[in-house]
Amino acid sequence: MRPLTRAAAFALGAVAGHLADARFADPRRGHPVAAFGSAAGRLEKTLWRDDRAAGTAYTALCVGTVAAGAVAAERALGRRPLGRAALTAAATWTVLGGTSLTREARTIGRSLAAGDLTAARERLPHLCGRDPSALDEQQIARAVVESVAENTADAVVNALVWGALAGTPGLLAFRAVNTLDAMVGHRSPRYARFGWASARLDDVAGWPGARLTALLTVAAAPEPRTAWRIWRRDGSAHPSPNAGQAESAFAGAVGVRLGGTLAYGERVEHRPVLGGELRPVTVDDIERACRLSRRVGLLALGTAVAGHAAVRAATGSRTVLGRKKRRSA
Known part of the structure; x- marks a missing residue:
């Protein structure tokens, strides 16, 4: 029996990890x-300064440590494909x-369906950072669908994209980047400068996965033409360079109107409406968004496995070509 190639080892591991998430969340x-967040929080207390240079050093140290550790672990395993x-x-x-995301969304959906608005408000902060105190049923349902869309990109597709490009170090480094953005990348007096590097790095790292999320959402949509139309028209209207891609595609795929006024504590944002001609979100749309998210996740897994095999083949070909040129010289 031929030993597993590195591409096959990645494929086996990615599928097994995806199944573990589906089964155990x-x-x-x-x-x-x-644990990474706790360590990063302690480091922040030491390095925090109200300037971008300190924040850049903090981001580089946190992400670099994770990436270097993953590279070292891969090298330690050498040519042991099952270990890899x-x-x-x-x-x-x-x-x-992905599984934790849809479980949280469905928990809120069940509370809304039962008419328990208080329970839904109490649970919403587990899913997103909005102030739920003044939200009604429709607004909470809209927040849930928007969070499912955005986090399908962040918590599923983006990580798999970077796994396809860079293997295990890519998987872990992206999660480190995304975690730092959630910790220090938001706009506040404390993090306006210190969190700048984390926020910008997350924007860059999330760029390919956000667009792939939109494409896969179109592919998984009941009405792909509507999803494509809303995405291409409204995807860039969102203030975030990435979040609007997934949210607009989900709006078209589910057939609902997203966006509008949002409240994050004392900060209020008036975002453009995505899919303005579509109907408002209802409680039943939470389940539709969850099923769509799972389909997109499966498509992303297949894309990542195929993409990593293509990357390995391309880099292997360049390595062989380089060796032949050195020998001929």
Whole structure:
């Protein structure tokens, strides 16, 4: 029997990690991402200064440590493909959050369906950072659908994209970038300068995955033409360079109107409406968005496996060509 290639080991690990996320979701205790967040929080207390240079150094140190650790782990495994597959599986399970995302969304949806607006408001902060205190049923449902759309990109597709491009180090480095953005990348007096590098790096890292999320959403949509039309027309209207891609495609795929006024504590944002001619969100649309998110995640897994094989083939071809040129010289 021929040994597993590196591309096959990545494929085996990515599928196993995806299945682990689907079966077990995120562990309630001892999650590696939570451990990273705790370590990054302690480091922030030491390095924080109200300037971009300090924030850039902080971001580079946090992300660089994770990436370097992953590279070292891969090298330590050498040519042991099953070990590499196990490492990829563990990393994939660590970085994916699709099952936890849809579970939280469905929990809120069940509360709304039961008429328990108080419970839905109490649960919403587990899914997004909006102030739920003044939101009615329709507004909470809209917030949930928007969060499912955006986090399908961040918690599923983007990580798999970077896994396809850079293997296990790509998976873990992207999750580190995205976690730092959630910690220090938001606009506030404390993080306006210090969090600038984390926010900008997250924008750059999320660019390819956001567009792939939109494309896969179109492919998975019941009415692909509507999803394509809303995405191409409204995707760039969002203030975020990436969030609007997934949200507009989801709006067209689910057939609902997203966007509008949002409240984050004392900060109020008036965002453009996505899919303005479509109907308002209802509670039933939460389940539709969750099913769509799962389909997109499966398509992203297949794309990542095929993409990584293509990257390995291309880099392998260049390596062989370089060796032949050196020998001929």
